Amino acid sequence: MDELLQKISKLEALLEAAMTRIAELEAKGKQDSGNSSKPPSSDLGRKRGGQPGHAGQTRELAPPEEVDEVVDQDPQTCENCGESLENEPRVDAFLRQVTETPWYKAFVKEFRLWLKACPKCGKTTRGQMLRACRTALSVPNSMRGSACSADATG
Numbered sequence: 032m033d034e035l036l037q038k039i040s041k042l043e044a045l046l047e048a049a050m051t052r053i054a055e056l057e058a059k060g061k062q063d064s065g066n067s068s069k070p071p072s073s074d075l076g077r078k079r080g081g082q083p084g085h086a087g088q089t090r091e092l093a094p095p096e097e098v099d100e101v102v103d104q105d106p107q108t109c110e111n112c113g114e115s116l117e118n119e120p121r122v123d124a125f126l127r128q129v130t131e132t133p134w135y136k137a138f139v140k141e142f143r144l145w146l147k148a149c150p151k152c153g154k155t156t157r158g159q160m161l162r163a164c165r166t167a168l169s170v171p172n173s174m175r176g177s178a179c180s181a182d183a184t185g
């Protein structure tokens with residue numbers, strides 16, 4: 032029975048990923064009358080989540096090499112039953128980017144809102160944007176580069 036639950040949660044995650052993709056493609060189809068300066072394949076497999084915030088541009092995802100900082104946001108507990116998700120594998124992530132422009136340079140911070148499936152009830156829960164993270168600038172760290180391309184597609 033546990034296997035079945037795991038299977039279901041995997042399917043749920045896949046479905047959500049597919050729905051996200053569909054929504055993204057639909058949105059893209061509607062916007063295509065605008066400019067299209069996006070490099071064609073640079074963001075393959077990189078998904079955008081949610082709607083634009085006012086803090087920065089969310090039109091297009093900056094390519095990995097332009098991201099100054101990556102912030103991984105894992106859900107702590109299942110939003111359905113409260114089970115801890117601490118040791119569960121990451122299923123999928125929305126990528127959201129906040130672009131700020133200090134006087135010296137543009138600074139891109141990428142938030143990865145990870146999705147995890149609950150081992151107990153199968154419900155999937157996503158990591159949340161922390162309010163403090165949206166605006167706080169911090170020094171780019173050693174995660175730069177290596178963390179950007181490695182596990183985006185899980």
Ligand SMILES: [Zn+2]
Nearest residue numbers: 109112149152
């Ligand atoms: Zn649960």
